[in-house]
Every structure is written in structure tokens, then in C-alpha cells.
Amino acid sequence: MFDLLSVGAGATQLYRSALTTVSNNIANMNTDGYTRQVSSSEQNTPILQAGGYIGSGAYLGNITRAFSEFNESNLRNSSSELATQDPMIKYADRIVDVMGSDTSSLSGAFDQFFSSASNLSSDPASGALRNLFLRDADGLAIRFRELDGQLNNIEDETQSEINLKLTTLNELGKQLYAVNQQLSKKTTLDTQPANLLDERDSILRDMANIAKIHVKQSTSGTVEIRLDNENGTSVVDPLRATVFSANFNAAQPGAVEILANVYGAAGPTNSVTGGSLGGLLNFRSQVLAPTMTELDALAVMATTQINAIQTTGVDANGERGTALFDAEVATTGAAGFSLLQSDPSKVAAAGLLQVSANFANTGGASLDYGQIAEGTATPNFTLNYTTAGGYAVDGAAVAVNANGMFIYQDISYTVTGTPADGDSFIVGLNTAGMGDNRNMLLMGRLQDKETYADGRSMGEGYLDLVRTVGNTSALAKISQDALQAVKDQAVVEKDKLSGVSLDQEAADLIRFQQAFQASAQIIQTATKMFDSILGIR
Amino acid sequence: MKISNSQLFDTSIGQMTQKQSEISQMQAKLASGKQLVKPSDDAHKAALIQRLNSAMQRQDVFESSLNRADSRLATEQTAVMGAENILQRIRELAIQGTNGGLNDSDRETIAKEVNSLRDSLFSLSNTQDTSGNYIFSGTAVKSPAYVIGEDGAITYQGNQNQTSVDISETRRVAINRPGEQVFSSVGRTIAGAESEVVGFFQVLSDFSTALTAGNGEGLSQGLTEISALTDGMAMSLADLGGRMNTVDSQRDILADTKLRYQELLSNAEDLDYATAVTKLSAQILSLEAAQASFAKISQLNLFDYLR
Numbered sequence: 118m119f120d121l122l123s124v125g126a127g128a129t130q131l132y133r134s135a136l137t138t139v140s141n142n143i144a145n146m147n148t149d150g151y152t153r154q155v156s157s158s159e160q161n162t163p164i165l166q167a168g169g170y171i172g173s174g175a176y177l178g179n180i181t182r183a184f185s186e187f188n189e190s191n192l193r194n195s196s197s198e199l200a201t202q203d204p205m206i207k208y209a210d211r212i213v214d215v216m217g218s219d220t221s222s223l224s225g226a227f228d229q230f231f232s233s234a235s236n237l238s239s240d241p242a243s244g245a246l247r248n249l250f251l252r253d254a255d256g257l258a259i260r261f262r263e264l265d266g267q268l269n270n271i272e273d274e275t276q277s278e279i280n281l282k283l284t285t286l287n288e289l290g291k292q293l294y295a296v297n298q299q300l301s302k303k304t305t306l307d308t309q310p311a312n313l314l315d316e317r318d319s320i321l322r323d324m325a326n327i328a329k330i331h332v333k334q335s336t337s338g339t340v341e342i343r344l345d346n347e348n349g350t351s352v353v354d355p356l357r358a359t360v361f362s363a364n365f366n367a368a369q370p371g372a373v374e375i376l377a378n379v380y381g382a383a384g385p386t387n388s389v390t391g392g393s394l395g396g397l398l399n400f401r402s403q404v405l406a407p408t409m410t411e412l413d414a415l416a417v418m419a420t421t422q423i424n425a426i427q428t429t430g431v432d433a434n435g436e437r438g439t440a441l442f443d444a445e446v447a448t449t450g451a452a453g454f455s456l457l458q459s460d461p462s463k464v465a466a467a468g469l470l471q472v473s474a475n476f477a478n479t480g481g482a483s484l485d486y487g488q489i490a491e492g493t494a495t496p497n498f499t500l501n502y503t504t505a506g507g508y509a510v511d512g513a514a515v516a517v518n519a520n521g522m523f524i525y526q527d528i529s530y531t532v533t534g535t536p537a538d539g540d541s542f543i544v545g546l547n548t549a550g551m552g553d554n555r556n557m558l559l560m561g562r563l564q565d566k567e568t569y570a571d572g573r574s575m576g577e578g579y580l581d582l583v584r585t586v587g588n589t590s591a592l593a594k595i596s597q598d599a600l601q602a603v604k605d606q607a608v609v610e611k612d613k614l615s616g617v618s619l620d621q622e623a624a625d626l627i628r629f630q631q632a633f634q635a636s637a638q639i640i641q642t643a644t645k646m647f648d649s650i651l652g653i654r
Numbered sequence: 655m656k657i658s659n660s661q662l663f664d665t666s667i668g669q670m671t672q673k674q675s676e677i678s679q680m681q682a683k684l685a686s687g688k689q690l691v692k693p694s695d696d697a698h699k700a701a702l703i704q705r706l707n708s709a710m711q712r713q714d715v716f717e718s719s720l721n722r723a724d725s726r727l728a729t730e731q732t733a734v735m736g737a738e739n740i741l742q743r744i745r746e747l748a749i750q751g752t753n754g755g756l757n758d759s760d761r762e763t764i765a766k767e768v769n770s771l772r773d774s775l776f777s778l779s780n781t782q783d784t785s786g787n788y789i790f791s792g793t794a795v796k797s798p799a800y801v802i803g804e805d806g807a808i809t810y811q812g813n814q815n816q817t818s819v820d821i822s823e824t825r826r827v828a829i830n831r832p833g834e835q836v837f838s839s840v841g842r843t844i845a846g847a848e849s850e851v852v853g854f855f856q857v858l859s860d861f862s863t864a865l866t867a868g869n870g871e872g873l874s875q876g877l878t879e880i881s882a883l884t885d886g887m888a889m890s891l892a893d894l895g896g897r898m899n900t901v902d903s904q905r906d907i908l909a910d911t912k913l914r915y916q917e918l919l920s921n922a923e924d925l926d927y928a929t930a931v932t933k934l935s936a937q938i939l940s941l942e943a944a945q946a947s948f949a950k951i952s953q954l955n956l957f958d959y960l961r
Contacts, residue, residue, distance in 0.1 A: 146658075146659055146660060147660060148915060153658075162854045172850060209694075210692075210694035211695045213694040213700070214693050214694050215690050217693030217694070217699075217700035217701065217704065218692070218693055219704075219707070221706060222702040223709055224705075224707070225704075227708075228707070228708045228711045228712075229711075232711055232712075232715045233821075234713070235715045235716075235719065235820060236715060236718060236719075238717070238719075238819055238820070239719045239722040239723070239819045239829070240722060240785055240787070240816075242785065242787050242796060243785055245721075253828075261916050337758065377684075389695065401916065407817075410861050416752050445951045471815075473813065473814065474900055475850060476851065479849075479851075528850070545667075547793075548795040549793075549794045549797075549813065549816065550776075550794065550796030550813070551793065551794065551795050552791070552792070552793035552794065552796075552815075552830075553793035553815060553816055553817065554786055554793075554818075554819070558818070558819075558826075561715075561820060564712075564822070565823065574706075576708060577702050577705075580701040580704060580705060581701075583693070583697055583700065583701050583704075584696065584697055584698055584701050587693075587694070587696075587697015587698060587700070587701070588697070590694060590697070591697070608661065609661065612657070612658045612660075612661045613656050613657075614656075614659075616656070616657075616658020616659075616660060616661055617659060617660070618656050618657060618659055619659050619955055619957060620955065621656060622957045623955070623956035623957050623960065624956065626960075627960070
């Protein structure tokens with residue numbers, strides 16, 4: 118009788134706990150990081166009576182988390198890999214949008230500049246066209262600087278984002294260290310409070326979003342964390358949480374040094390892979406730095422090529438042209454791309470040399486000169502021809518080859534046709550050539566000139582740059598889609614075990630309610646039986 | 655397989671968000687009429703569009719060069735045709751002048767007309783284009799091609815340079831002809847002396863002098879020389895005609911090229927509305943289905959049946 122009562126009382130206690138667990142599950146169904154809890158019952162020790170053992174009821178065995186470490190680590194790793202792609206896509210797309218848009222692209226500025234050069238070549242004496250040419254030259258310089266500024270903005274943003282991620286990682290490390298301290302008060306995992314373990318796992322998931330981590334769990338549930346793998350830099354160990362920081366180098370945006378202060382002195386670590394931090398580092402080294410280098414190289418190329426033409430021509434004042442853009446760009450990069458000329462008459466539209474055939478020449482020969490290298494001195498001489506002595510430059514005989522070519526003071530000249538005895542040509546600075554457009558024609562054709570070693574023009578080289586960044590982003594998007602599917606699967610797997618389903622809880626609620634009611638009935642029965650005994654008279 | 659409630663909600667919300675963003679993307683395309691809303695949608699296509707835009711702009715530049723060449727050549731044509739007509743008249747006068755039956759006053763009258771015609775030619779030789787450039791000065795376009803010296807002699811002060819403009823990636827056309835080639839010189843041989851080069855206007859002046867003086871030898875030499883000048887002018891006209899033909903034929907090619915680029919650009923850039931609208935309808939349908947099914951499924955709950 119007494120046994121019946123104690124079995125009934127024990128069972129109601131057990132099922133009240135079970136019902137509490139179920140209602141706790143329902144209450145926490147929307148709590149982030151909550152793991153479904155399960156109560157288990159165990160048999161009381163049977164009592165030996167007469168010839169056999171009689172069961173003495175059940176008691177609450179344990180309340181445990183429906184949890185699998187394998188599912189959890191799968192989710193962590195897939196989160197790390199997925200988070201790597203995001204910064205790559207976000208920032209690479211930013212670059213493509215800036216460099217590829219009609220309004221901010223270098224292509225448009227190049228087109229405008231070369232169009233102005235060609236337009237000026239059709240009327241080199243026009244002051245208005247010279248002004249437009251200078252305006253568009255300035256437009257090109259401004260566009261280079263703007264693009265450089267945009268890339269610098271991205272450099273700054275990624276820098277602060279890296280710092281922010283490191284701050285968060287350090288914060289999480291501290292929290293995890295504190296959780297570890299709590300966990301170390303108990304010796305077995307079973308006895309740890311479920312919410313503490315949930316908190317531990319939440320912190321680990323947040324860490325994994327920042328960088329790939331390796332987790333080593335002790336029997337008590339405390340964890341040791343290293344970056345990347347079991348040999349990586351320690352993040353949290355039983356004694357301390359590591360403080361991470363970063364070193365940036367403005368000259369090398371791709372070379373970001375992550376420092377780990379494990380034992381009181383900060384040293385560089387190479388273990389950061391995956392996660393949003395790994396993604397940011399990848400973006401800077403694989404996309405941002407090469408793009409900046411390429412843009413700087415293009416700035417130097419454009420300046421060099423355009424200046425080479427401008428300085429081997431003659432301006433509207435009949436003087437040899439001086440540099441259009443600042444050659445300092447070689448040290449400053451695209452940021453220092455700037456226009457030096459503001460006077461439209463300083464645009465060197467005319468060819469450098471004037472070759473005049475003597476009015477009295479009777480032969481049918483003409484004299485032309487070839488491309489003049491930058492820095493070549495302006496020549497000034499008379500070429501004479503006599504049947505007896507051949508060609509002579511300022512009286513000194515000069516050898517002219519079978520094609521009529523000779524080189525004098527680094528410039529090549531070609532005689533076409535046959536000169537007559539005593540014919541002469543005067544070669545000198547092209548001082549009176551307002552209508553001469555030879556230099557502007559060269560400038561216009563620079564648009565197609567194969568200035569890259571592999572035969573691409575400047576415009577093509579630029580578009581290739583846009584395409585390359587676009588490719589990186591497209592590849593990252595494909596990876597993201599694939600990794601998203603992997604992560605989704607990991608979430609499903611984890612949820613299958615650890616998530617709260619209202620249907621399941623409802624069923625459990627009924628099950629435990631019925632069991633509770635039945636247990637209460639046991640007590641009722643015991644009471645009635647006791648009353649029956651007392652009622653005997 | 656157990657599906658937790660939060661997973662059911664998260665997945666459904668994720669799917670609906672995805673569909674909504676697809677619809678908004680498509681809406682942006684329809685609103686702009688372009689295939690790309692932003693370059694990062696497809697960097698390769700964005701680069702292609704920029705290249706085609708650049709090529710189109712090139713064609714526009716060639717077109718304006720053609721217009722400029724056209725206007726220069728038309729100005730040159732007017733001048734050269736005028737000069738040719740005048741030379742024809744001078745040649746007639748030269749033939750008249752060499753006719754033996756003329757008296758001094760007749761020749762004087764002819765000389766006066768020759769002088770006045772020479773002045774007209776001088777004025778034609780200093781023709782300016784719409785921008786005020788002297789078209790026969792070579793590249794020294796800001797100063798007159800011919801000037802009258804203190805002694806009354808007309809001399810060339812331009813240079814011998816020709817200016818060409820690009821009218822396609824590979825084709826160039828000269829937009830001027832130096833005055834000395836249009837108003838050409840002749841070689842004059844005087845018995846017992848070396849041959850010398852005599853300028854265009856000098857020939858006319860010498861002829862006029864010969865008329866006044868009644869110098870028979872000078873007159874017949876003048877006629878020969880003036881005939882040579884007329885031939886030279888005809889050659890200038892032929893050369894000009896050739897250049898004008900080049901411009902005209904290039905204009906046709908340019909129109910074709912522009913059309914081709916426009917088509918390529920439209921293919922790369924413009925949205926195919928029919929396909930886009932059909933796609934949008936499908937996307938909206940799919941979003942509605944997701945919403946409707948979510949509303950139904952999310953109501954399924956065992957608790958509803960517990961009374």
C-alpha cells in the first residue's frame with residue numbers, strides 16, 4: 118500500500134518534470150541557439166519480496182540536450198566556408214560597378230580624350246577644339262584619380278571591417294574563456310547545465326563565421342580552440358584567450374599581417390583561413406591589391422605614351438611641346454595623375470619638324486621623317502644632293518641606303534623619288550604650322566596602339582581588368598551557391614535532432630499528461646485501498 | 655524526418671525573400687529597358703557594352719571628320735573651279751593677244767583685263783574656310799597663302815605640307831592642297847641661259863607686261879605658259895574630285911558600320927521585353943504559390959486539435 122503510494126507519488130513527480138521539459142521546449146522554440154531537451158526516466162531499484170522482486174516505480178533520470186557534436190562541427194565548418202565568399206562578392210562587385218559603369222569608367226574618359234584628339238586633328242588651328250582637348254585631358258586625369266579614390270575607399274572599408282572582425286573575435290574569445298571557467302566546475306558533460314552548453318556552442322558558431330576554427334572538447338565540456346586546424350594558433354585555451362590584431366601596410370594593401378598575442382607578446386600568425394575574416398584577407402590580396410597595381414601601371418602607361426607624343430610635337434606658339442601630364446605618376450600611382458597644361462596653345466598638335474624642299478629644286482624627290490623618340494633633340498640641318506658627291510648633311514657626306522633611308526641624330530629620314538643635282542632640303546623645328554595636325558593624328562591613333570607587351574591597347578587592358586575582377590566575383594558567387602546548399606543541409610541535419618517541432622512537443626505533451634493522470638490515479642487507488650482497509654469493521 | 659518549426663519558417667521566409675528579390679531585379683530591368691541593372695550583374699557583358707560604346711563613339715568622330723573634310727573640300731572646290739574658269743578666260747585673252755592684228759590700245763585693254771583677272775585669282779588663292787583658315791597656305795593656315803610685295807610681285811608664303819584627317823581606322827584623306835601645287839609654277843627656258851622656275855602669278859604679270867610692250871616673243875611664251883597653268887589647275891580639280899569621292903564612299907561605309915555596331919550594342923544591352931515580361935509573370939506566380947502554400951502549411955499544428 119505504502120509502495121503503491123510512493124510509486125504513484127514518484128511517477129507524478131517524474132511526469133511533472135517531463136511536462137516541464139516539454140513546455141520549456143515549446144517556450145524556447147524561437148530562442149536562438151536553443152537545443153531541444155529530452156527528459157529520461159529510470160526504474161527504481163526493485164524490492165525483494167517473498168520469492169521475487171517487485172518494481173518500485175520510476176524516477177527522473179536526466180534532462181539532456183538532443184545534440185550531436187558531429188552535426189555541430191559540420192555546421193561550423195560549412196558556415197566558415199560560406200562566410201568566406203561574402204566579402205569577396207560584396208567588394209569585387211563594388212569594384213566592377215565602379216569600373217564598369219558608363220559614368221565612372223575609365224573607358225568613357227579614354228574615349229572622350231581620344232575623340233577630342235581626333236576632332237582637334239581635323240582643325241588643329243581651332244582654339245575651341247584645343248580647349249575641348251585640354252578639358253577632356255583633365256577629364257581623363259580626374260577619372261584616374263576618382264577610380265583610385267574609390268579603390269582607396271574600399272581599402273579603408275575592408276581595413277575597418279578586418280579590425281571589427283578581430284575585435285569581435287577577441288570578445289568571443291573572452292566570453293568563451295568565461296564559459297570554460299563555469300564548465301570546469303563540474304567534471305562530466307552530463308552534469309553540465311544545458312543552457313551553458315548552448316551558450317558555448319553559440320559562441321563557437323559565431324567564431325566559425327569569422328574564421329575557421331578547430332575545436333577540442335574535454336570530458337567536462339570545456340573547449341580549446343585553435344585557428345584552422347589542431348596545429349593552428351591558439352584562440353582559447355584553459356589559461357587564456359588570445360588577443361588578435363592586424364598590421365596594415367598602405368603600400369601593400371594585399372599584405373595584411375594578423376598578429377596573435379598568445380603569451381604576452383604579439384606575433385604574426387598565418388593560420389587565418391575561411392570565415393569572413395579569411396574572405397576579407399583573400400579579397401585584399403587577390404582582388405584589391407592587383408587591381409590597384411594594374412590601375413597604377415595603366416596610369417603610368419597613359420602618361421608616358423601621351424607625353425611622348427606631346428613632347429615630340431610643336432604647339433600653337435611654334436615651340437616644342439612640353440609634358441601634358443605629370444610624370445610623377447610613376448611614384449604616386451593613379452592618385453597623382455594630373456594635367457600640367459592649362460593654356461590651349463600649349464597643346465602640341467603639329468609635327469615636330471618642318472622639311473622644306475628648296476624652291477629651286479628641279480628633281481622629284483621628297484624627304485620624310487619617321488617616329489621621333491621622346492627626349493630626342495630637335496634637329497636643324499640642310500640636306501644637299503649633288504650628282505658627284507651624293508648626299509651631305511650640312512656639308513658632311515652621309516650614307517643613304519638603298520631604300521633612301523639614313524639616320525641623323527637619332528631620327529630616321531627617308532628620301533623618296535630622285536633628286537636633281539644641287540637640290541636641297543632644310544629640316545628644322547616646325548615653327549609655322551598652326552594647321553599641322555600630324556601630332557594630333559598620332560594622339561588619336563594612340564587609342565588603338567598596342568601599348569601592352571602582349572599587344573593590347575590601353576582601353577582593352579582596362580576592360581580586361583574589369584573582366585578579371587568580374588570573373589573573381591562570378592566564381593565566388595558559384596562557390597557561394599554550392600556552399601549555401603552544403604550549409605543548408607548541415608542546418609537540416611542539426612535541426613532534425615536538435616530543433617523544436619510543435620507537433621512532436623504536442624504529442625509528448627499528451628503522452629506525459631496521460632501518464633501524469635494515470636500516476637495520479639495510482640495515488641487515488643492507493644487512497645481508496647487504504648480507506649477500504651480502514652473501513653473494515 | 656523531423657522538421658522543426660523554426661526551420662520551417664526560416665526556409666519558407668528564405669524562399670520568399672529570394673523570389674521577391676528576383677522579382678525586384680526583373681522589375682528594375684523592365685523599368686530601365688536594359689539587360690544589366692548594374693555592371694556587376696555580368697562583368698563580361700558590361701565590358702562588351704563599353705567596347706561597343708567606344709567603337710560607336712569612334713564612328714561618330716569619323717563622321718565629324720568626314721563633315722569637316724567635306725566642308726573644307728567644298729570650299730576648295732569653289733575656289734579651284736572659279737580659278738579654272740578665270741584661267742580659261744585668260745587663255746582666251748592670251749590667244750587673242752598673240753593675234754598679230756592688234757594695235758597697242760587693243761593689247762592695253764586686254765592687259766587691263768588680264769590684270770584684273772589676276773587680281774581675282776589672287777583673291778581666290780587666299781580663300782578661307784569657315785574657321786578662318788587659309789586653305790592654300792599648307793599648314794600655315796593663319797597667314798594668307800599669297801602676299802603682294804612692295805614691288806607688286808605676288809609670292810607664296812605658305813608651306814608645302816598637306817594635312818590629312820583619319821576618316822576610318824585605316825583610311826586618311828588630305829583636306830588641303832598647298833597653294834604652290836594648285837597655283838602651279840612653270841619651268842621657263844631662255845635661250846642661252848639655265849632654265850628657271852617661274853611662279854604662277856609671275857607668269858600672268860610677265861604676260862601682261864608683254865601685252866603692254868607688244869613683245870611678240872613674250873606673248874607666245876605667255877600663251878604656252880598659261881596653257882600649262884590651265885592644265886595644272888585641271889589637275890588640281892581632278893585631284894580634288896578624287897578626294898571628294900573618297901569622302902563620299904567612306905560616308906556610305908560609315909553608315910553601314912554604325913548600323914552594325916548599333917545592332918550589336920542593342921543585342922548586348924537592350925532588354926527583350928516579351929521574354930522579360932513572361933519571366934516576370936512566372937516569378938510572380940511562383941511567389942504567390944510559395945506564399946499560399948506557406949499560409950496553409952504553417953497552420954497545420956497538432957495543438958489545433960487538442961481541445
